[in-house]
Amino acid sequence: MKPIVQISLDLTNIEEALETAAMAMRAGVDWLEAGTPLILAEGLNCVRELRKQFPETPIVADLKTMDGGYLEAEMMAKAGATHVVVMSRAHEETIHCVVKAGKDHGVEVMGDNLADDMVSAAKKLEDLGCDYVIHHVGYDERRGIAARGERMPSPLDQLKDVVEAVNIPVQAVGGLSLEQAIRTPEYGAPLVVLGAPLTIDADSFKTASGNLEDSLRMICEKVHAYGDVAIGGQK
Numbered sequence: 068m069k070p071i072v073q074i075s076l077d078l079t080n081i082e083e084a085l086e087t088a089a090m091a092m093r094a095g096v097d098w099l100e101a102g103t104p105l106i107l108a109e110g111l112n113c114v115r116e117l118r119k120q121f122p123e124t125p126i127v128a129d130l131k132t133m134d135g136g137y138l139e140a141e142m143m144a145k146a147g148a149t150h151v152v153v154m155s156r157a158h159e160e161t162i163h164c165v166v167k168a169g170k171d172h173g174v175e176v177m178g179d180n181l182a183d184d185m186v187s188a189a190k191k192l193e194d195l196g197c198d199y200v201i202h203h204v205g206y207d208e209r210r211g212i213a214a215r216g217e218r219m220p221s222p223l224d225q226l227k228d229v230v231e232a233v234n235i236p237v238q239a240v241g242g243l244s245l246e247q248a249i250r251t252p253e254y255g256a257p258l259v260v261l262g263a264p265l266t267i268d269a270d271s272f273k274t275a276s277g278n279l280e281d282s283l284r285m286i287c288e289k290v291h292a293y294g295d296v297a298i299g300g301q302k
């Protein structure tokens with residue numbers, strides 16, 4: 068699979084999200100993500116707006132479904148999402164419902180293994196019909212552990228094991244630096260997601276012009292240059 072660059076719009080207002088999305092599209096980003104805070108702030112109108120402005124672009128609606136799976140997935144699909152997210156911690160029936168809604172409404176399902184036994188959760192998500200695994204170390208988990216003076220966990224710790232355990236594409240997320248995120252295809256994880264680090268450490272990718280759009284363009288070119296990534300650790 069060709070590597071994909073996704074930008075997570077973890078913002079709290081639609082104007083800023085649309086502006087960031089437009090910049091990301093100009094720079095060569097492949098997928099947009101309506102982040103959880105954006106959906107909370109703006110409801111599914113943010114997905115509708117993104118769909119209106121970017122009619123051809125895949126849009127991930129990161130609602131992190133835990134229950135009521137069919138209705139949530141259906142609502143996101145009708146708003147214009149092409150990808151929805153269900154949690155591995157949800158009941159199996161919920162995951163079934165999201166997968167069924169995905170098939171009925173033509174959207175793909177990303178299963179998120181946040182706060183679960185990561186390798187077995189990834190396998191479960193694949194077995195239940197998810198199209199992708201989001202291998203995710205949570206924001207609160209990372210900060211809580213670091214606050215106790217322990218080493219902050221990283222999605223890279225178990226990324227190879229997760230990639231090798233499944234035959235669907237994996238995305239690693241949670242506290243990765245930009246440099247780490249854009250190297251995840253080297254672990255066999257082709258879906259590169261850029262969030263907070265883009266504004267924090269884009270400096271390391273600064274171009275002569277020094278602007279964020281140019282930095283993002285360089286990042287996209289670098290990721291796309293990997294060429295095909297074999298799925299399931301078959302490299």
Ligand SMILES: O=C([C@H](O)CO)[C@H](O)[C@H](O)COP(=O)(O)O
Binds near residue numbers: 077102104206242
């Ligand atoms: O999904 C997310 C998190 O659970 C808060 O809603 C974030 O999008 C994700 O953790 C982003 O992580 P960073 O890579 O640290 O921006």
